Amino acid sequence: AQTVTQSQPEMSVQEAETVTLSCTYDTSENNYYLFWYKQPPSRQMILVIRQEAYKQQNATENRFSVNFQKAAKSFSLKISDSQLGDTAMYFCAFMPYLYNQGGKLIFGQGTELSVKP
């Protein structure tokens, strides 16, 4: 069975600093996708960043970047220049490549990030 583990239930960071959220996963598949989602307090879940497993280059989206280590099955999220609006629950998610799986996501437990002024 595929699993996703986020070992940091809570983290905090000072505004303007950098923080890294950890995620590991377990799968026997070679092709898959990985995602980081953000859920601000009382607000909708939104996609932060996506990584295709067949791409060696780490994905980046403005202040957000990932460190994808396929052999180690690790997918960490780095947030640079943290802002108060980054305060949220962050979920790591895994998607099998199989077309007939209909895009199923397997989520980690979440990491609650607080950005302090």
Add this chain to the structure above:
Amino acid sequence: DVKVTQSSRYLVKRTGEKVFLECVQDMDHENMFWYRQDPGLGLRLIYFSYDVKMKEKGDIPEGYSVSREKKERFSLILESASTNQTSMYLCASSLVGTGDFQSFGPGTRLTVT
């Protein structure tokens, strides 16, 4: 942008009641999903549907059923609500292509008393 809406943000029901949670998406997505979110457990998939009238069980389907009569609407049904179904319920949708990310609704916080 895809808009996914859910019928209620907050819902309070009594044990044994039949509960309907409705989800509507406006971008012609083939796939739709229902999750429940609990602290420390993340999101767990209840059911999903990749076409009208099609449904597949997720990881925790017990006590739930679903209905998809139209492409844009996916309903989650609690046949007889129990207190252990108190949770946040999230609906999501996506295109059928592999790797397409899911867009989420705002969630329904259901309390069963």
